[in-house]
Amino acid sequence: MPIYLPIAELSIDLFLLLGLGALVGILSGIFGVGGGFLLTPLLIFMGIPAPVAVASQANLVVASSMSGMVSQLKRGNVDMRMGLVLLAGGLVGSFIGVLLFRYLRSVGQIDFTVAALYVVFLSVIGGLMLVEGVNALRQRTKPARKPRRTWLHKLPLSMVFPRSRIAISIIPPLVIGFFIGLLAAIMGVGGGFIMIPAMIYLLGMPTAVVIGTSMFQILILAAATSVMQAVTNQSVDIVLGFILMLGGAIGAQIGLSIGSKLRGEQLRILLALLVLGVGVQMFLTMLEPPAHPYSFKFLVAP
Amino acid sequence: MRSLLFAFLILAIPQLGHAVIFTEIAEPLFDVEPDFDGTEVVVIGSLDNYFDRAQVDVVVRMTGPTIKADMFANHALGPVWSNSKIGQIELPSLLIEANTTDLPAKTHPNLYEYLARNLKPRLDTAQVAALGDGLAKRQQLVKIDNSVLWRAGNLFKVKIPVPSTAPIGLYQVTSIAYFQGQELGRHDLTFRLGRGNTERSLYSLAMDHGWVYGLLGVLLAILVGLGAAQIFGRK
Incomplete structure (x- = not known):
């Protein structure tokens, strides 16, 4: 059943989009990631112009994060204080990211930049998570290792985060938030696939709280990014976003019930494999020689 | 003898003030609604009765509104392929040609040549080939041979598909009658694809x-x- 997307200016199968939204929602529910790192390349592959795909999927991230976060709030798995600190950095990063996105688009370097960033981040983070996850699974009988005190814990402006049972300077979460916001705007991702490992390994937060807090931060950040993209680049397709979010919100709930049956290490290994898979696929695409020495990118309205 | 007669007609018709070819579009305005999945433009036309339709080829060419595209030069960065923007061009967003027969190249330009003529600024052959292939992949550069069908007398009809990727705007439909590579006459029409x-x-x-x-x-x-x-x- 075709549906016309007014900003992307093409029609696409309604059920295909619903299914895609549901798939991404399931991932969001299981791992606490927005799923944008998977959704954006898939939308572009389906023929949706990159700027529209990047901008519109933020609405799906809002819906699935909202759906997932409500459940996490009920379980007491959201560290609001940490979420707000991450968010403060994230909003600044997102604002700068939207401007940077606009600049890169104007000089014709957005596609390569996005692809290169994907390959680098997905491969490095996926690889590290896989190694750590496998190690954790091997040593599961041993008591959980307490996070080591590093130079990050000696920075000024220390704050206690009772829900996460840690006391740490607000500088690292602010910087992580800023970086996530920047990537969210440029890569069209929620940033969960970077933020979750960062919160676990750099900040030393417990995995259960990390997922809920990540959803909270992603929700607000994606909402802000979506509005900024709509105002600055006019590339948000509300119809595309709505269909994706319908599938996504339902998928997130299914994902949550799957995720609750899995252990933390298993979740990490699965997410690592997924992240690595997407990274390798994107890298292979970059290795493929183009058919012609020249390529063209058709510009959508406006 | 027939060829001579046609040659005479080619010279004589314009002086006589006859329209060699006349066309009409069944529906001049298409609204894009949420369930839009491409459409079909039906062009009905007639060839002047002086001509024997068996001797005449008709080409109906649909040209979409002008759009802009960024042009990139692809280059290798080690094993990875990257590209750099080298300019911006203006091009017709859609170019679909329907004809009575698969006409030889001498009779009229192929679509890539026609595309090349309609670009601002002009591009070299390699660039046009890359652009043409890109448009063809998106169903925006299509040649449909033998799709202009003769009906009763000198009437003809053609159905031209408009893909769902076709942009909003004003489209031009040009119908051209050829006899042995010579253009006998043409007729232009427009239709609008609107929201x-x-x-x-x-x-x-x-x-x-x-x-x-x-x-x-x-x-x-x-x-x-x-x-x-x-x-x-x-x-």
Whole structure:
């Protein structure tokens, strides 16, 4: 059943989009990631112009994060204080990211930049998570290792985060938030696939709280990014976003019930494999020689 | 003898003031509604009765509104392929040609040549080939041989598909009659692919009131998320 997307200016199968939204929602529910790192390349592959795909999927991230976060709030798995600190950095990063996105688009370097960033981040983070996850699974009988005190814990402006049972300077979460916001705007991702490992390994937060807090931060950040993209680049397709979010919100709930049956290490290994898979696929695409020495990118309205 | 007669007619018809070819579009305005999945433009035409249709080829060419495209030069960065923007061009967004027979190249230019003539600025052969292949992949550069069908007398009819990727705007349909490579005459028509009510409202809101549009999208997302959590939460 075709549906016309007014900003992307093409029609696409309604059920295909619903299914895609549901798939991404399931991932969001299981791992606490927005799923944008998977959704954006898939939308572009389906023929949706990159700027529209990047901008519109933020609405799906809002819906699935909202759906997932409500459940996490009920379980007491959201560290609001940490979420707000991450968010403060994230909003600044997102604002700068939207401007940077606009600049890169104007000089014709957005596609390569996005692809290169994907390959680098997905491969490095996926690889590290896989190694750590496998190690954790091997040593599961041993008591959980307490996070080591590093130079990050000696920075000024220390704050206690009772829900996460840690006391740490607000500088690292602010910087992580800023970086996530920047990537969210440029890569069209929620940033969960970077933020979750960062919160676990750099900040030393417990995995259960990390997922809920990540959803909270992603929700607000994606909402802000979506509005900024709509105002600055006019590339948000509300119809595309709505269909994706319908599938996504339902998928997130299914994902949550799957995720609750899995252990933390298993979740990490699965997410690592997924992240690595997407990274390798994107890298292979970059290795493929183009058919012609020249390529063209058709510009959508406006 | 017949060829001589045609040659005479080619010279004589313009002086006599006859239209060699005349066409009409069944529907000159198409509204793009939410269920739009491409459309079909039906062109009906007639060839002047002086001519024997068996001797004449008709070409109907549809040209879409002008769009812009960024042009990139691809280059290798070690094992990885990258590209650099080298300019911006203006091109017809859609070029579809229907004809009575698969005409030889001498008779009229092929679509790539025709495309090359309609580019601003002009591109070299390799660039046109890359552009043409890109458009063809998106179904925006298509040649449909033997699709102009003769009906009773000198009437002809052709159905030209307009893909769902066709941009909004004014389209030109040019019908040309050929005899042995010589153009006998042509007739131009236009039709408009416009946004229907829903599409127009959403597009205007997105372009003219970005803040409202953006907030509406987020509000919708929050409501959907809350709704899903509520429904599934009860279970």
